[in-house]
Amino acid sequence: MVYGANSGHPGGSLGCADFLVALYGNVLKHDPKSFKYDGAEQDMFYLSNGHISPLWYSVLARTGYFGVEELASFRKLGSRLQGHPTPDKGIPGVRVASGSLGQGLSVAIGSALAKKMNGDRTLVYTLHGDGELQEGQIWEAAMFAGAKGIDNLIATVDYNGKQIDGPVDKVLSLGDLAAKWKAFGWEVLTMNGNDMQDVLDVLGKAGLLTGKGKPVVILMKTEMGFGVDFMMGTHAWHGKAPNAEQTEKALAQLEETLGDY
C-alpha cells in the first residue's frame, strides 16, 4: 500500500501487525459486517498513532469491514483511505480522525465514560506510539483515567524505542515508563508484540483485569519493520515508502506474501 502511494509509514505498521490482527481477529467483541459508529454493545478501538493507517486499513479490510480491493486506493485522491485515518469519507471502522498525536486516549476515555453511563459492559481499546507519549495530552488523559477509575479501557503502547529523529532514549527518554503508568493509577502489563502467542495471552490477561477499578495499559515491545530485514533495527523506515525493488524484496520475506508483488 505504502509502495503504491509512494508515501506512508511502514515501520510502525509492520511492528504492530500481530497485535492488531489478534485484536480484530480474536479479541474485539464486534461485527465487521455491521459497524456501529456509536459502538453500542461493541468493543471500540481507537488508533491514536494514526500514521500506521496502512496496517489498520489492512486489518479492517481483511476482517471484513470493507473490500480488500479498496486498499489499493490508499492515499490517492478521492480515496476513503486517507493518509491518516478519518471518518469523514465514511470508511467503516474509523470513528474519529487521528494523525496529530496525543488525542486518541482522551477520545477513548470519553467513549468509555459513555459506556459506563449507558450500563454498557463492552470495552474501549487504544494503540499509541511510544514517541507519542511525549505529548502532554496523553498524560492529562492518563491522570484522568487513573484518578477516575476508567476500568473499561485497555491502552497499548507500541514500545519500539524509535521515533523520527532517532532512538526515543536519545530524542526524549520516557524514563521508567512502567513506573510512570503505575504512578498514574494504571494496571501495567508487558507484551512481546511480535510473538503472536504472547499477544493473545496478554490481551486475555488485560481483559480479565478490566472492571476492577483501574484502567489497563500494555507496554508492547515490538521491532519496527518486523518481518522485513532491511526495515528492522533502524528508525529510518518510520515514514519512508519503499521503492519497487525494496517492495519486492520485502514481500518475499514472508511466506504468505511471497509472490504478492
Next chain:
Amino acid sequence: MVKYENTGSKDTRSGFGAALDILGDTNPNVVALCADLIGSLKMDNFVAKHPERFIQTGIAETNMVGMAAGLAVAGKVPFAGTFAAFASGHVYNQLRQSVCYSKTNVKIAASHAGITLGEDGATHQIMEDIGLMKMLPNMVVINPCDYNQTKAATLAAAEYVGPVYLRFGRPVVPNFTPADQKFEIGKAVVLNEGADVTLIATGHLVWTSIQAAEQLEREGISVELINIHTIKPLDAEAILASARKTRAVVVAEEHVMNGGLGDSVAQVLAQHLPTPMEYVAVNDKFGESGTSDELMAKFHLDTPDVVDAVKRVLNRK
C-alpha cells in the same frame, strides 16, 4: 426607532446555566464537562441534579475536549465549559482534529469571553476567539447578546447536530430580547429598520448599539440595526439586503478587528457589494485589568464609539 426595554440585567453565562438546567431535565443525552470552573460556568444546578452525567475534568482542557469528542461518538450531546481563552486557543488542535474534522457533536461553552471579563486581565481576556473558531471548517460560532438569547441559543445548540462554539460573558448586562424567542442558528435579527446606515452588532455590543442608534435617531440619522448572533454560518443575504438600502455599514463587536464579525461582513461586501465599512473593535491589542465598563470605554467599545463610527462611515458615502 423600536423601543427596547431592559427587563432586568443578568449575566449571559447565567442564561447558559439556565438552559443547561433545562436540558438536564429534558434531554437525557446531554452531558456536561467542566475544567474546575463549575460556579463560573453556572453549571451548579446541572451538577447537583445529574451528577452521573457531569464530568469534572480538572484543569486539563485538551483532555476535556478529547473526552467530549469520545462522548459524542457514543451518542451523547456534550457541553464542555471553561473560560473562552482556554476553550478556544488552548485546545485549538483538539477542536480541529477530534471535533471539527471528525464532525463530532461537541458544544463548547466559552464563558467570560472578551474584555468584559475584567480585572483578571489580558491572560484571561480573549478577543481573538471568534476569529480562531470561525476559521475551523464545520464549526458553528454563536455570540448571543443577552441572558434570554444565550438561554435560547444554548437550547438551539443542543438540537443542532454538529460542533458549536457558544461564546458568552461574565458581567451583568441588560436583558432585552424576548424570553420566549425561538433562536434560529444563522439567522440575522433586524432590531430596527432604517435607511442611512446598516449597524451590525453582536454579543454585548448589541445593547450598546441600541443606545447609539437612539442617540443617532435624535440627531436625525436613520439606523438599520441588525443583531448577528451567528458569525458562522453568516446570514450574508440579510447583510447584503440591508447594505443595498443604506450603502454604509458599521460592525460592532467585543473582539479584535482581525478575524471577527467585521472581517466576515467585509468579506461578503467586498465580493458582492463593495460598501464603505467601519469597525467598532479593538485594534490589535491585548486587554488589561479594570472594571467591565471602564474597559469597554478605554478600548473604544462604548456608545460614543459606535456613534462616531456611524458618523465616519456616513462621511465616506
